Amino acid sequence: MELLIKNGAVYDPKNGIKGDKTDISIKDGKIVDKVSSKASVIDAGGRLVMPGGVDAHSHIAGAKVNVGRIMRPEDTRSGLKPRTKITRPYTGYTVPNVYAMGYRYAQMGYTTVFEAAQAIMKARHTHEELEEIPIIDKGALTLFGSNWPTMDFVREKNMDKLAAYVAWGLLASRGFGVKVVNPGGGEMWGFGKNVTGLDDVVPNFDVTPRDIIVSLMKVNEMLGLPHSVHLHCNNTGKPGDYKTTLASMELAKQVRPSKDRQVLHVTHLTFNAMGGTNWGDFESKADEIANFLNNSENVTTDMGQLIFGSATTMTADGPLQYANAKLTHGKWGNGDVELEDASGVVPMYYARQVSVFSIMWAIGLELALLTKDPYKVLLTTDHPNGGPFVNYPEVIALLMSNKKRQEEIKTLHEAVHKRTKIPGIERELDFNDIAIMTRAGSAKVLGLLDTKGHLGAGADADIAIYDIQPDQIDPSVEHAKVKSAFSSAAYTIKGGEIVVKDGQIVATPMGRTFWVDASVPDQHTDIMMKDIRLKFKNYYSINLANYMVQDAYVTHPNVVKAGVISVEVS
């Protein structure tokens, strides 16, 4: 099947195209140099064309997402759309059903989304949901930061065993990368406690968060995994946490990347750039984080932008979620997983007139606007922690228009003036910056820039066409038009197939699931498995034979190969 997109104003940062009228040729799901005269033609008519959106951090599937749904029937009853001949019903706003998840991302022109956390023991559930999310390509990052084998091998300083465990854990969970959440804290939450910084020792395991992060970064590079370590810092969500964030980012200097990408991705910075000592003197420290990023080459981040209104916070950071539940006096979901990690789910309402929330709203934007290189700050809302992903167009409009920001600021708590820098920031991002933060940058951070996030020959034919003409619009003034265009793609093309036309779903093919098959020397696996077998014999509540995710749960796999390479440690 061939398709030709003509007359598009193309933004393709990887290939240096910034709004030029460029034709895009598609054959058999891939972008090619040219197609035959038989190709069907879409005349973009000068409208904005970008690679399909790529989201490197979103909570779209698995145990905690479903806990959110079960806890929140009041959320499910919003966003309802009845079934049609093509689509199943849509439900929910912060915790949509699997169908709305795929349809809404596609309607925004997104074609690839990564679930940001799964425990190995519950990975089968993640994949059951991923299998039901239509259209988009997806994958899931696997939690390693509080796993008993991780801590044992870190304590033993045995990087070969740790690498073998990570490789095996990725296979067991059909995972795409290494997620670390509040390292060590997940284990301590097993007894209702937590670590308070990088150098606390985890009782019984005799390791520190610092050891865990550095060791996992080392083995991540030893294995040459496509993505880097993906870190949710210790102390997240507490006033003053920016210090821990900076100290954690510093650790990245100890390891050299095995690939053209960062060695550490520090996620959802809205929750990690907090100054002050309590909620009373709470302030933004996004400028300090941006300053670090501007002077460092091996760390990337994402915004985790706060969206006013309803959110559902969900994270493997169990103690953070208990603290949140105590603040809201509301519902609390907790889901500790034996030998692996914790998790929590707490509904949240971000009201404009609350000082803390006004400041948090500013943090994400400040970070994106004060960091010079858009490849270092991806656009996310940490769905649905900062707010639901359907608000990405709102974030785009805020980044592109100071006027819109100033209009918003007028509706917020006055603290936004005193305790953030946002009112004085005039920078406005352009379509190229946005294409980086939502496409090329996310694909690069994930290590998928060969086939995702760009429109050069060989890339997956994942394309979005938006109903605005970049040369005829001033986003600074016409921000409402920008938001509306990004909310509802004129076309979304997924793997060469038109899936959205004029904002409506017209086809629902199944996307693929990306996972990483990393090889290590057999003898390393054999030694590592001796420990693992003991863990199952004595501590796990299921048998090893029933642990690993079977092929039946990944029916459209895209396996990325990786494996042990030598790593330079400075």
Place this chain on the structure above:
Amino acid sequence: MQTVTLKPKKEIKISVEAENISPDKFAGKTEKDIQSIEIWMGNRRTTIGELFSVKVEGSAPAADTKLVLEGDFSRVKRIGEGMSGGLMIIKGNVDMHVGAKMSGGKITVTGNADSWAGREMKGGELIIEGNAGYYLGAGYRGETCGMRGGKIMVMGNALDFVGEHMCGGEILVKGNAGILPGLSNNGGKIVIEGNTSRPGSEMAKGTIIVNGTVDEMMPVFKLEGTEAVEGVAYRKYTGDVIISGKGVLYVK
């Protein structure tokens, strides 16, 4: 003034979902207009005209529109949902969710109303001359607020969970109420003339007055002594102490 009279054409067994029966939807419309308004019976889309005879006198905006419902509406749900003004008289029994989310106007049910009458009500008046079912003036599953404003009066009895998650407004039950009235109450006022049991659990704010007998008291209230309310002496309790609640419970 506009008056619209509806009568079922035949016995209704499968539940009808009739949020479209309300002064807001009928105001200024002719018989033909109203007959063609969509309504659901089970999984079938049908019209008001298919199920009910419609008589219209006059034409007026919602606030001056009166609906008279005659016959058996005991399998017709969600009548007057979201109603903002006007009058509605249901002569007989009515099914669940009558007056849910209403914000203005007045509904009178001369018979019994099934569960969730006045669910998430914001304003207006709902009078049930017979009995009410469960969850009178309560919320929807998972919501933190049920009734926020307006007034509900039940001449007969109400079943369990009266005013659950109530955040404002007033409920008066002339008869008895089932267990756990005012549960997780966060405002508003509930008066029960008859008997009830376990009132005010997890109450954060609001007032509950029980003039009959409290069968079982929740062990979460602090007795503050006696106090007169409009000349009547009550034992006054505050609580729920577990959540440092500022709710007030008066028991005669």
Place this chain on the structure above:
Amino acid sequence: MTLKVTLITGRTINQGANLENKTSSDYLEATAYCELNSKDAGFLGKPGSNVKVKSRHGEVIVKLKENNGNPDGIAFIPMGPWANAVIDPDTRGCGMPGFKGIPVEVEATNDRILLMKELIARYK
């Protein structure tokens, strides 16, 4: 005599073991009985004799059994069709019928216990 007690229903291991075997006499044995403590049971007859259990919602004949784990005034019938003949169907706005806490009257009887098929045939 007629004993007024509160009925609860629930699982037992024999009821569970015959869950897929409901046409059998084993299932009837496992579920068509009413347990009372020996003091309460003593008012009604010998263990193994038949009793009629009556509530506002229906009546059923089951076998009398003793279980001294039951406090005075508490009767237990394993979950199943015999118990369900007398439980309170009201779902109390929650979807859940009243399987526990039903006021019942229990009395000795010479009537026989209906087989599962006979019991359900009453509902047709």
Place this chain on the structure above:
Amino acid sequence: MAVITDALCPFCGCTCDDLTIVTEGNKIIEAKHACKLGAAKIMGHHRIKAPMMRTDKNGNFKEVSYEEAINETAKILVNSKRPLLYGWASALCEVHKKGILLAEEVGGIIDNTASVCHGPSTLAVHEKGLPTSTLGQVKNRADVVVFWGSNPVQAHPRHMGRYSVFAKGFFSDKGRRGRKIIVADVRKTETANIADEYIQVQQGSDYLVISALRAILSGHADVVPDAVGGVPKEQLVKLVDTLKAAKFGAVFFGMGLTQSQGRYKNIDNAISLIFELNSFTKYVIMPMRGHYNVTGFGQVCSWETGFATAVDFARGVPYYNPGETAANDLLLRKEADAAMIIAGDAGAHFPANSVRHLAKIPVVQIDPYWNPTTEVANVVIPTAICGIEVEGTAYRMDGVSLRYRKMIEPTHPTDMEVLDRITERVREIKGD
């Protein structure tokens, strides 16, 4: 003779995954490590041989072809204005997905057996969330375990050995000796007999007792009367001290809470107690789920529709409100005008009045076994046994998903095949 190791038990919510199944020919001859409940199911009982239909509920069944029975089922569902699709608990998640699609296609209401079991627990989760964990956390850490209105000796025989009472783990190497076991119930059950402490609650008073515990825990013992729900105040105060002294506590509750006065509010209250105990030490709470995959239905239904159960598709969008849309609500209000009962037995487990209504409307039963639902069915379609003859997914009571192995070859079509064919036929009749 063949041996299958690490096989999973398809009986209760413990989903024990350590069975060894010995087969000969296409017959299971031994189920090692299974408890009485699991062994009974795995070793099997008499099966319904072939599809059956009868035109009149009092008439006799006649054997028919699968095609005929499926065609009749599709007709019944398409002609219904308010079809109820109920059961699902003894089926795999792969069946649930197909069932939800069918419910959508026919504008029906889908509800599962949690309706008469732990449905109220879900309602409580809507109110308060659920602070819980996997069972291995309990095994490795718990030093205080409470069974409230649950009786594992009878209902979950291996729970105590594998997870909660006798199990040994990393921080709990003493097993039973390192644990305090507390049972709260209205009668002294076999589980109560092995407990360190038994709290006898007056029937229907659990809510009051839990509130009293919360009041004491929050420092308001002064407002608690001398006895609450039949439990002396001293015992309650002592219990709070025991609970607080735990390093890791776990509360397992059963139908003693979900089915007694207050229903889900009992659990709602218990969850709050757990929330508040976490200010002192670590606590988790978990429902003792009955059928092996009743948890799975709630999971699948939640990701497919956003709601855990009792979902009404009449208007094309999911609507949910137990008390209105649960199986017994519909049957008691005589709303349902047809029913499909699959992998659950409404005839045996619903109150008489609900069964009376089922006896009046067209009923399709899809099940391997003859049971009270068969007695009120018009169409009966026997299928293979999920988890024994069919492989696929089920969720343990703590939400861990597991893949069931096939032990023997099926002699009947699977539920998946039958549902696919019904859906296909429904579409043909509707002209889609």
